[in-house]
Amino acid sequence: MKRDQAHPFEKGLERLEEISARLDDDAIPLEEAISLYEEGVKLSASLTEYLGKAERRILVAPQRDAEPLTIDECQPLGTEQTVTKKSVRSKKTVSREEDSLF
Amino acid sequence: MTPLHQHSPGEATPVLSVGQLCALIKNTLEEGFSSVLVSGEISNLREYDSGHVYFTIKEAKASISAVLFAGVRRALPAGLRLKDGMKAVFAGRVSFYSDRGQVQIVVSGVTPEAGEGDLYRRFEELKRKLADEGLFSESLKKPLPWYPRRVGVITSTGGSVLHDIIETSAGRAPGIEILIYPSPVQGEPAAAELVAALRQADRDGLCDVIIIARGGGSIEDLWPFNDESLARTIAACRTPIVSGVGHEPDVTICDFVADLRAPTPSTAALRVFPERQSLADSLLSYRRRLHDGFTRRLRRARERLERQTKEALLRGIRSRIEDLTQRTDTLQARISQRTRLILSEAKGRLSTLGAGLGKHDPGLPFKKGYALVRGPEGPVTSADRLVTGDRIEIAFSDGRVDATVTGKKPGRPTHQMNGGQA
Numbered sequence: 001m002k003r004d005q006a007h008p009f010e011k012g013l014e015r016l017e018e019i020s021a022r023l024d025d026d027a028i029p030l031e032e033a034i035s036l037y038e039e040g041v042k043l044s045a046s047l048t049e050y051l052g053k054a055e056r057r058i059l060v061a062p063q064r065d066a067e068p069l070t071i072d073e074c075q076p077l078g079t080e081q082t083v084t085k086k087s088v089r090s091k092k093t094v095s096r097e098e099d100s101l102f
Numbered sequence: 103m104t105p106l107h108q109h110s111p112g113e114a115t116p117v118l119s120v121g122q123l124c125a126l127i128k129n130t131l132e133e134g135f136s137s138v139l140v141s142g143e144i145s146n147l148r149e150y151d152s153g154h155v156y157f158t159i160k161e162a163k164a165s166i167s168a169v170l171f172a173g174v175r176r177a178l179p180a181g182l183r184l185k186d187g188m189k190a191v192f193a194g195r196v197s198f199y200s201d202r203g204q205v206q207i208v209v210s211g212v213t214p215e216a217g218e219g220d221l222y223r224r225f226e227e228l229k230r231k232l233a234d235e236g237l238f239s240e241s242l243k244k245p246l247p248w249y250p251r252r253v254g255v256i257t258s259t260g261g262s263v264l265h266d267i268i269e270t271s272a273g274r275a276p277g278i279e280i281l282i283y284p285s286p287v288q289g290e291p292a293a294a295e296l297v298a299a300l301r302q303a304d305r306d307g308l309c310d311v312i313i314i315a316r317g318g319g320s321i322e323d324l325w326p327f328n329d330e331s332l333a334r335t336i337a338a339c340r341t342p343i344v345s346g347v348g349h350e351p352d353v354t355i356c357d358f359v360a361d362l363r364a365p366t367p368s369t370a371a372l373r374v375f376p377e378r379q380s381l382a383d384s385l386l387s388y389r390r391r392l393h394d395g396f397t398r399r400l401r402r403a404r405e406r407l408e409r410q411t412k413e414a415l416l417r418g419i420r421s422r423i424e425d426l427t428q429r430t431d432t433l434q435a436r437i438s439q440r441t442r443l444i445l446s447e448a449k450g451r452l453s454t455l456g457a458g459l460g461k462h463d464p465g466l467p468f469k470k471g472y473a474l475v476r477g478p479e480g481p482v483t484s485a486d487r488l489v490t491g492d493r494i495e496i497a498f499s500d501g502r503v504d505a506t507v508t509g510k511k512p513g514r515p516t517h518q519m520n521g522g523q524a
Contacts, residue, residue, distance in 0.1 A: 009277060009381075010249040016388045023395030030403045037396040044389045051276065051382050058268060058280045060259070061306070063298075069306040071252075074281060 012047045016040060124200040131205065135196035140166070140207065141215070144188045155184060159192055159207065167206035168192065174210055175351070182212065182222045183321045183352075189215040221321050225328050228355055232330070237337045238358045244342040246362060247310040249376050252279040254309030254341070256299045257367070259284045263317045267346075267371045274375035281309055287316035293329035300332070304339040311342045311374055314356060315367035318349035327354035336360055346370025468499035485510060 006014070019040040023033060059074035118126070142159035149155050153172025158165045170184070193211035198204070214222055232238060253271075257263045259282065268280065285299040286292045296314065303312050314336070316327065326332070327347045336343050336359045345360035346367040357363040364370035474497040475482040482488060492507045 005251070007247075007249040007251045007277065009275070013249075013381075013384070013388075016385075016392075020388055020391045020395060023392060023399060026399065026402060028399070030399070033396060033399040033403075037392060040392040041389070044385050044392065048382065048385050051378055051385070053276045054272070056276060056278055056280070058282070060282045060284065061254075061303070061308075063284075064302055064306075069302070069308060071281075071308055074308075077280075077282060 009047060009050060012043055012050075016043055016047070019043070121200070124198065124203065128198040128200060131196050131198045137193075137195055138207065139191055139193050141191045142166075142189070144184055144190070145186050147184060147186050157184065157186075167204060168194070168209050169206055170209045170212075178212060179222065179226055182214070184212065185320065191215065221325060221328075225321075225355065228328065228330055228333070229358065232333055232355065232359065237333065242337065244361045246342050246344065246374065249275065250278055250310035250374065252281055252309045253374055254281050254283060254303045254312035255315065256283045256285055256296065256303060256312060257315045258287045261287070261317055263287075263315050263367045266366075266368045267313065267315065270368045270371035271375040273378065274371070275378050275381055278375055287326065288319070288323055289326075292326035293332055296326060297329070297332050297335045300335050300339065300343075304341050307341070309341055311344060312339070313344045313346055313367070313370045313374060314360070315346040315370055316348065317367065318352060324348050324352055324354055327356040329355070332356060333359045344370045344374055465499050473498050 019036050022028060023036055023040070028036075058077040059071070060077050061069055061074050140159060142161050142165075145158045145160050145165075147155065147157040153175060155170040155175055157168050157170070159168045160166075170178075191213045192207060192209050193213075194207045194209040197206055197208050199206060236242070255264065255267055257267070264282065271278070271280065281303075283299040283303045285295045287296070300312070300314065303309060314327075316324070324347060327345075333355045336345075336356060342361040344362045344364055345354070345356045346364040346369060347354050347356055348366070350365045352365075353363075362370075362373060364373050476495040476497065477487060477492060479487075482494065488494065488507050488510070490507050490509055494505050494507060496503050496505055
């Protein structure tokens with residue numbers, strides 16, 4: 001995970017802040033104000049909906065001495081005991097859909 | 103005045119109230135033992151929610167109550183944990199608690215005896231050493247992410263700590279993954295295992311922030327978190343580290359060097375996982391701001407439109423008037439030009455006509471020598487009308503003469519002839 005990549009929720013809130021600040025500017029054309037408002041309302045609704053969700057993953061990292069792990073090698077909590085230290089590659093591809101939520 | 107208890111022999115012993123007696127004892131004791139050092143062993147140690155600690159300082163055949171007030175306790179060196187059986191030198195003053203008629207030592211300092219304070223002394227030494235190296239410097243503290251995408255947790259999978267962190271974070275903002283790097287947190291190999299787990303977690307770079315945690319315990323239990331190598335590993339991490347080790351009063355070297363010290367594992371989770379409700383609140387306020395901003399923008403647009411419409415109407419009327427004025431001017435110009443043309447044409451024609459008229463000047467024949475001849479019956483147009491002897495009048499342009507016909511001659515008049523010769 002790169003440090004400059006913020007959580008999608010954080011990105012959403014940042015965009016919302018941008019939109020709000022832009023809407024406060026009287027100089028913007030009306031057409032832009034309308035599309036900004038629409039975007040803002042849509043975004044805040046989807047962020048609110050996102051907040052209501054309880055989904056999250058709890059993973060356990062297998063032990064590694066040198067080579068960095070990828071997240072796909074980590075197993076959900078409670079199932080990690082079935083993974084031996086050698087069977088590093090998990091076939092399970094983890095959905096990253098939350099990155100494109102907003 | 104003679105003190106009540108120093109009455110002279112022979113005087114009757116005064117009767118005191120309990121309160122008076124207690125006050126006397128209190129004064130005497132507290133003045134006489136305002137600063138003492140007493141060596142003994144802690145027993146019957148009781149901690150209260152207030153933070154005050156009560157215990158007995160005892161030796162084989164003597165004991166005295168002692169109290170360590172919360173404020174003093176917080177000022178004791180970090181890592182120093184009082185426990186039953188611990189031998190120490192206690193500094194303090196003797197106080198008399200009148201309500202119970204009890205004597206106790208109000209402790210102001212604790213110095214563990216040799217052997218007892220080994221861990222504590224090692225703790226202090228390491229703390230001083232690392233502090234001198236600047237490892238605890240505020241300038242080294244990395245800021246925590248506001249909304250982490252993934253949180254690393256270094257702890258034992260066996261204890262309640264992991265459960266506490268998971269439970270605590272469940273009520274917080276959603277969509278934050280937890281990645282556990284299991285490590286023993288107690289016993290001999292724990293420090294090395296913690297170091298290995300932390301190094302791996304930082305190297306993997308999968309987490310935005312890492313919590314290193316364990317539950318409460320004795321100073322011996324928490325000792326792995328006072329490991330020098332662990333402290334240096336934490337300081338070297340690129341990822342922000344939050345320590346949540348032990349209970350509220352427990353302090354470890356790990357706490358000093360971490361980017362944030364949380365008093366307990368649950369508190370660490372509270373600090374790392376953003377609060378759901380405050381996010382909902384800020385979303386709500388964004389919505390309000392959007393709505394207000396847009397409404398204001400719309401109102402301004404409507405006002406401008408109205409203003410522009412009025413202005414446009416006025417401008418239209420004004421430009422129509424200008425058009426008409428201009429057209430009138432043009433017409434007027436054209437009319438006067440035309441008039442001038444007609445006039446000049448008329449003038450030309452008039453002068454031409456004048457010239458033509460000159461040819462028909464009735465005076466002209468007179469100038470050529472013709473004259474008007476009148477007989478008795480009016481103008482004479484033929485010689486035949488006249489006979490010799492007729493009286494006639496000959497009219498010139500400037501006058502008339504009377505004449506008499508004296509003879510007649512045939513033939514046509516010549517240009518040389520004139521009336522005068524007739």
